[in-house]
Amino acid sequence: MGNVLLIGKPNSGKSLLFNRLTGLQQKVANFPGVTVEIKSGSFDNIGIIDFPGIYSLNPLTKDEDIALQKFQEAVEQNNVSGIICTLDATRLERSLIIALQTLNYVKENKIPIIFALNMMDEIYANKTSIDVSSLSRDLGVVVIPISAKKKHGLDILKDEIKNMLKVPGNYLPEKTWEDEKIVIKSRGLNQTYGPKTDVILKKQNFLDKIFLNNFLGGIMFALIMIFLFQAIFTWASPLMDMVESTLAWMGQVTSSYLPDGVLKDFINEAIFGGVGSFLVFVPQIFILTFIIGILEDSGYMARASIICHKPLSLFGLSGRSFIPYLTAHACAIPAIFAARTIESPKKRLITILTIPLMACSARLPVYTLLIAVLIPDKTFFGGVFGLQGLAFFLLYFFGLAMALIVSGLLSRTTLKDESDSPYIIELPPYRLPTFVPLFRKSLSAAWAFFSKAGPIIFVVTLVVWVLGYFPNGSGNLENSWLSHIGQFLEPIFKPLGLDWKYGVAILASFLAREVFVGTLGTFFGIEGADENISGLAESIQNSGLLAASGFALLVFYAIALQCVSTLAILKRESGNKLFPIWIFVGYTVLAYLLALLTYNLVSWFS
Amino acid sequence: MKRSDILWELKEKSHAIIEGLGEKIPKDFQLRLGELGLLKSGSITCLKKTPFNGPTLYQVGDSVISLAQEVAENIYISRKTNG
């Protein structure tokens, strides 16, 4: 038996409905173009497939293109037993365009179809209504009113789906519409049966006057961004301290039960010193995801994209690049996928190539550690603003500035884009975020961060520990195997004022950036075996790292592309085998040169 | 009916009737604009201009879309009197 496909206008709630039906956790957010890849699941042995939203069967963007190709493939291979077309009841006219086009298509291919009229809760909340039965009669299709959010009508929908698979004949569309008339027909249907548009758009239009106000709009945008990045630092600190002290306590308890020897050293130095120092950063990922999640649910992302359109165009990008860029602060990979919604191929490519410069969460541990080492922990205004938080913000800004410079250069030096389509975006309504799913989403992001980088960090730490511990054991790092190997690296890192230990940590972090922290943690664990486990930042401070070298490290990590998965995705999404190589080499060289410059500038000033 | 009016010059809170799309707009994009509600002889309202000639918000049919200057400059309208 084939699958049931979920098709419909962007932002009409397909993915939320998919999650409700299948129990899976597909990403849901309040702007058009969230889903960019198809995803399958099932309920009661019925396969369900969530598609990227499409405005029409005439594709314009890459995500629509992919959706349509997959859709047609599935139909041609007889893999489709039915279709659920979601309609956004608050945007009935827009939803009906793709819905009527789909009706024509499925009638030709004899596929049964159901319309799921979603967001009915908002229709009721606005005290307006839709004449569902007349709409259904006029269209010649089964229309089920539902609310995926409030879980209304889902049982009825499930029954209808089962019925559709049993007696497909009852669900074949009765009518077709001339392609040229679909747009006008949709408007007519909405005017005859639909809700009162003015009532529905009232709140949205009112809020847009504030959030897009000439003066206030810009200020609020800046405040929201500053708040976002400041919060990752300030709000996460107490949680991070908690994790750190719990780990320290656990380390003390375990070592008091273990006999002296290699095992005890290993547990203390590699597990608690190395892997543990990375665990401390998990709360930051949680908070980052949580705040970005609030923005995504609220509908603000589309407004921010509008505000950024003009400034971004100066650098050859468009407002569409905003969402991928912001997403990239969590992780470059979903951000590169999100760039599929950019309609101009050239702008999309430039966005993809510069996404790795955004301060992704793998850089967080490195930044946080080095900031704790370099910047004094001073706060102002009763702790609202801190020097460290400010430094953190500047690092984010540095990443963005580098990305814009590179974008500007790329867009000016490469060929003109023939198929450059102009900027256009449909504005979603403002909605209050739903906190429980958001909380769950943030937890699973923190878990993913841990479980993805964790194994790599464990293995690298293990190798580094073995090479750094033997042959002489704890406290003898300078005569270990690793130190002999590390000496070869000294010439590269000496100009930055860094010794072989940092050289090894940097090299190892080409596997994953977070490894830097774990590796240093292990080194200081081996070196200071007799001391109590103190914070890693403190150990680095005591080791006498030069400020100039510290800043050079920050600059290096801000630019270098140390992420194998990003390179793999870049290759796939750019459709060019050479891009990842160029960009890897380019960013590494740039990172080194700018780090060198930073080292010399800071040394000269101090 | 005068064809000289362009959408980009429509003031905030005023209404107009769409007369047509200019040739400078690519074909596939013209199609999309129609599907997004920009219908010939349909009405359009300018909701909000943004600073520095940023994308402007328009209401067409039951939705609000924002159009960049390059697009709105190439859309012809006729004004409604006292709209």
Ligand SMILES: Nc1nc2c(ncn2[C@@H]2O[C@H](COP(=O)(O)OP(=O)(O)OP(=O)(O)O)[C@@H](O)[C@H]2O)c(=O)[nH]1
């Ligand atoms: N009020 C209300 N909101 C809903 C309902 N269903 C979905 N939403 C919200 O609508 C927004 C879009 O939901 P998604 O499931 O991401 O929409 P989608 O159709 O998958 O969007 P794309 O993947 O971009 O095509 C989210 O903010 C949801 O929380 C509903 O029944 N009522």
Ligand SMILES: [Mg+2]
């Ligand atoms: Mg979706």
